[in-house]
Amino acid sequence: MTKTRQGHNVTTGIVNSLGVAIVTGKYSTRNPFPIEAELCKQFGSSRSIVREAVKMLTAKGLISSRPRHGTSILPEAQWNLLDPDVLRWLLERKFxxxxxxxxxxxxxxxxxxxxxxxxxxxxxxxxxxxxxxxxxxxxxxxxxxxxxxxxxxxxxxxxxxxxxxxxxxxxxxxxxxxxxxxxxxxxxxxxxxxxxxxxxxxxxxxxxxxxxxxxxxxxxxxxxxxxxxxxxxxxxxxxxxxxx
Amino acid sequence: MTKTRQGHNVTTGIVNSLGVAIVTGKYSTRNPFPIEAELCKQFGSSRSIVREAVKMLTAKGLISSRPRHGTSILPEAQWNLLDPDVLRWLLERKFxxxxxxxxxxxxxxxxxxxxxxxxxxxxxxxxxxxxxxxxxxxxxxxxxxxxxxxxxxxxxxxxxxxxxxxxxxxxxxxxxxxxxxxxxxxxxxxxxxxxxxxxxxxxxxxxxxxxxxxxxxxxxxxxxxxxxxxxxxxxxxxxxxxxx
DNA sequence: GTTTCGTATAAATATGATAAATAGCCGGGC
DNA sequence: GCCCGGCTATTTATCATATTTATACGAAAC
CATH class of the missing domain: 1.20.120.530 (GntR ligand-binding domain-like)
Incomplete structure (x- = not known):
């Protein structure tokens, strides 16, 4: 029970996947966060969906994107560590x-x-x-x-x-x-x-x-x-x- | 000074506007949250932008949307009160x-x-x-x-x-x-x-x-x-x- | 060396279709 | 009358593509 994880849609799947990758430190200057087009290929989704996922991660303070420079991981100090999702990603994968x-x-x-x-x-x-x-x-x-x-x-x-x-x-x-x-x-x-x-x-x-x-x-x-x-x-x- | 609100793009403007409206209790069963198309008209923006704004508010626990039922305000218990944006909206407008x-x-x-x-x-x-x-x-x-x-x-x-x-x-x-x-x-x-x-x-x-x-x-x-x-x-x- | 400006790149925005989910209606059966 | 199952309309979810805007970088001008 309590399997009440709401939202079985594609977007939340991408958000979770990217969220975990970010908090576990998969991305760095050596391995920068992919650009939109790359993410589309990677998840086999349209740009709209990828953008919405990126926006949700932005809302949680994990990333920030600007034209021409792509999307980049924000310093950990900016993360919303008290956000339930962020917390869960941290604990599930980076105990x-x-x-x-x-x-x-x-x-x-x-x-x-x-x-x-x-x-x-x-x-x-x-x-x-x-x-x-x-x-x-x-x-x-x-x-x-x-x-x-x-x-x-x-x-x-x-x-x-x-x-x-x-x-x-x-x-x-x-x-x-x-x-x-x-x-x-x-x-x-x-x-x-x-x-x-x-x-x-x-x-x-x-x-x-x-x-x-x-x-x-x-x-x-x-x-x-x-x-x-x-x-x-x-x-x-x-x-x-x-x-x- | 301190006009350092980063992100002068349309999306964040809509997020702020809707965020303030939500935390100050502008929406209720009497005055439900508008549907996508309505928001597009209201802000004069495309659906992409409105959707991205809605997703950001979703990420902060303020709203939730399902097909056919529209988008609705979540109970206050679900709000990410410790999110800096939510906090600011509350304090600026609902002291x-x-x-x-x-x-x-x-x-x-x-x-x-x-x-x-x-x-x-x-x-x-x-x-x-x-x-x-x-x-x-x-x-x-x-x-x-x-x-x-x-x-x-x-x-x-x-x-x-x-x-x-x-x-x-x-x-x-x-x-x-x-x-x-x-x-x-x-x-x-x-x-x-x-x-x-x-x-x-x-x-x-x-x-x-x-x-x-x-x-x-x-x-x-x-x-x-x-x-x-x-x-x-x-x-x-x-x-x-x-x-x- | 510094400034100016053009250009390429990637996000930001716009548009318009199609798919999926579902609340509520409607009709048939009992 | 009441229950049930399918139909339909509505709204979000997803896709595809085009256009616009911001800006890092380098070339050209001074």
């Missing part, structure tokens, strides 16, 4: 511990503050989805639920509970971060009970309206992920050093 | 205290954590731009600099100093937030010395590598903005109540 670390640092900013805000504004309606997510996590320890989905639901519910549209907009980031981090933490078989307890502790602080406690507990939760990633990175460099 | 408050709450998450990270990783190279921004703020108290630009430079320099590309990507948000918040805080004539001191205190904590202090001081700085906005909102509702 790295460094990327995950940077991701987690964003979560370290967003989520504790979100928990504080959620606690300050807690109402039965905003708290209910969080409780439900906790229950799903409990169920996952008994193998009755998907642990990753339950975990995501928990973090998303908190962002929702802030009542702030910008926080809601960051749900995609958190979703992506959790989905990729599971590749490392080998807890596919289920969340450890200690982890569920830590999540429950955040929930309880929010429910009781204890903002600073909620923030602190969430921060600890995410710091743990960061430490885990850092440890993994250290191990990798150690292995690399030994290989020399 | 509200509520929007500014939500903005500032994002800053409350991002900037203190950014200050912590900046302190942890402080090097002469990353610290120098922050110091320079402080000096510009000092100069602005003597009327030798633009206070707003100096203020923005300070906050942007800290985001840069995190070394995290996602934080850098949020510079546009902070920039926009500061530019709009100046509409309220009537300090056009220059930053008060106390404000400069508060900023310098953040800088010093970063320079000394004192992460938690840097975070705490930045948080106070932003909380002040939030309180100011809240006070303004309260005053507005009070006036509205009195008018009844």
């Amino acid at each position: 790295s511990l460094e990327l995950l670390a940077q991701f987690s640092e964003v979560r370290l900013a967003i989520e504790p503050t979100a928990s504080r805000l959620a606690a300050m504004r807690a109402t039965p309606e905003t708290v209910a989805p969080i409780r439900h997510a906790i229950e799903r996590m409990e169920a996952s320890t008994r193998g009755e639920e998907d642990s990753l989905e339950a975990d995501i639901a928990f973090h998303v519910a908190i962002l929702d509970a802030t009542g702030n549209r910008f926080y809601r907009r960051l749900e995609g980031i958190v979703d992506a971060a959790l989905r990729t981090s599971i590749q490392m933490t080998n807890r596919a078989k289920g969340v450890p009970q200690a982890d569920v307890d830590a999540h429950r502790a955040v929930f309880e602080a929010i429910e009781q309206g204890n903002a600073s406690l909620a923030g602190k507990r969430m921060q600890e939760l995410i710091q743990e992920v960061i430490d885990l990633v850092a440890a993994e990175q250290a191990e990798k460099t150690a292995v690399a050093a030994k290989a020399r | 509200s205290l509520e929007l500014l408050a939500q903005f500032s709450e994002v800053r409350l998450a991002i900037e203190p954590t950014a200050s912590r990270l900046a302190a942890m990783r402080a090097t002469p190279e990353t610290v120098a731009p922050i110091r320079h921004a402080i000096e510009r703020m000092e100069a602005s108290t003597r009327g030798e600099e633009d206070s707003l630009e100096a203020d923005i430079a300070f906050h942007v320099a800290i985001l840069d100093a995190t070394g995290n590309r996602f934080y850098r990507r949020l510079e546009g948000i902070v920039d926009a937030a500061l530019r709009t918040s100046i509409q309220m805080t009537n300090r056009a004539k220059g930053v008060p010395q106390a404000d400069v001191d508060a900023h310098r205190a953040v800088f010093e904590a970063i320079e000394q590598g004192n992460a938690s202090l840097a975070g705490k001081r930045m948080q106070e700085l932003i909380q002040e903005v939030i309180d100011l906005v809240a006070a303004e909102q309260a005053e507005k509702t009070a006036v509205a109540a009195k008018a009844r």
